[in-house]
Amino acid sequence: MRRSIVVAVALLAIAALFVGGPSLLLSPHASDVAPEEADEPETLSLEGSESAIWPYLSAREHHDKRSPINVLVRGDAEAVVQLLVEEGEGDWEEIDEDHDDAGPETFAVIEDEGHHATGTAWGEAAGTTRYAWVDPGDGDPYWTTETLQLDDGDYYGHRMHIRLYESPNDGDRWVAMQAHTEHFDWFTLRHRVDGVESAQLSIERELMDLPGVDRREDVRRINLENSGPSDADGWATKVDLTAMAALLVVGLGARRQGIRERAEAEADDHLTDVDRARLAAVRDRIEAGHLLLAGTVVGLFLGVRIAGVALERYVPGLTMHAIAGLLYPVIGVGIPAATYLIARGLERRIDAAVTAGGALAVAIWIDYGLVRVDSLPVDVVLQRMLVVVALGLIAGGAAARARRQSAINDMLLVGVALWTLVLVGTLFGYL
Secondary structure (H helix, E strand, O other): OHHHHHHHHHHHHHHHHHHHHHHHHHOOOOOOOOOEEOOOOOOEOOOOOOOEEEEEEEOOOOOEEOEEOOEEEEOOHHHHHHHHHOOOOOOOOOOOOOOOOOOHHHOOOOOOOOOOOOOOOOEEOOOOOOEEEEEOOOOOOEEEOOOEEEEEEOOOOEEEEEEEEEOOOOOOOEEEEEEEEEEEEOOOOEEEEEEOHHHHHHHHHHHHOOOOOOOOOOEEEEEOOOOOOOOOOOEEEEEEOOOOOOOOOOOOOOOOOOOOOOOOOOOHHHOOHHHHHHHHHHHHHOOHHHHHHHHHHHHHHHHHHHHHHHHHHHOOOOOHHHHHHHHHHHHHHHHHHHHHHHHOOOOOHHHHHHHHHHHHHHHHHHHHHHOOOOOOOHHHHHHHHHHHHHHHHHHHHHOHHHHHHOOOOHHHHHHHHHHHHHHHHHHOOOO
């Protein structure tokens, strides 16, 4: 029992150090978990329009401040959608100014008349319904669903996602958008929103670069006072396209942010003889089985991500649900099963546990790098720490010294139970 406690403490330390620590340090919005609730929603009305919209979306017909509206376009809804989905080729120029201080005149100008509509091949997207609260002005306000969803990217990888809502009155001619970047979370089988700022800036550049848009008169920032969720700062982009004689296309410049870690090892000069002896002992204990276990955990975890994107792109006959059904068992059953089988060939419990838990932590961060995630909510950090601990306990319970006591020992039972409870709880929204 004492050895089991030592292993559990070591795994908690690894999870806190390699998952919790970097997440809380590198994720500026890690505290954003639950949305606020509005008692009396204040709607926003654009100039010259009778209708109005509440500047948030909600996952249910309730005034939860969950998804902030961040782009407003004056113009015919059908024309705006055509502008976004029409394919074309174009270039873009990146700005250096801080967006909080930048006005329309600071953005890049594209004068090339040869550009057509967006260089981004926006496609119709599949996504969870979000409700918007609209007021037609001459009747009672009501909840409505999106007019259209568009995305650019991979459903099972990283994508930019837009939900569009048109005015309830035909004569008002406005479209409200909620744009964000997101990635598919294989533990929850749902998309996790990374932020709204990058997507908003991308669409803003796209619309500002239209040759028919006056960047000083037609594009500006307005404060909707809907800051809070994710990295929303409350400022939305407002673009007036009503005066355009034609809708032309330009390229999209998407500002991508990635997590980059740089480390330099300069500790050798500070090591004592005792330290060097301990490191040598650790090196001597490394077996081929340790490398096989670490490689298998990393390979299976990242393989699911890569396979999901590949199946989505190259096997059109498979639906999104079919792909998830094929690959999720690799996460839920394949990783712990492979860990148990390989760890049976290892002698020490602590070695097996640290190898498996550390490999999963490394795989999680490599995966976040692949999908360009730079912010994590606290509930995700906690869930990832728990699965690292659970997998480590499974490996420790499978090691030879643990099985000498019993093939079904306390470490293995706790690890399997924790892995099962965390995954089931995550799927049902409890974690």
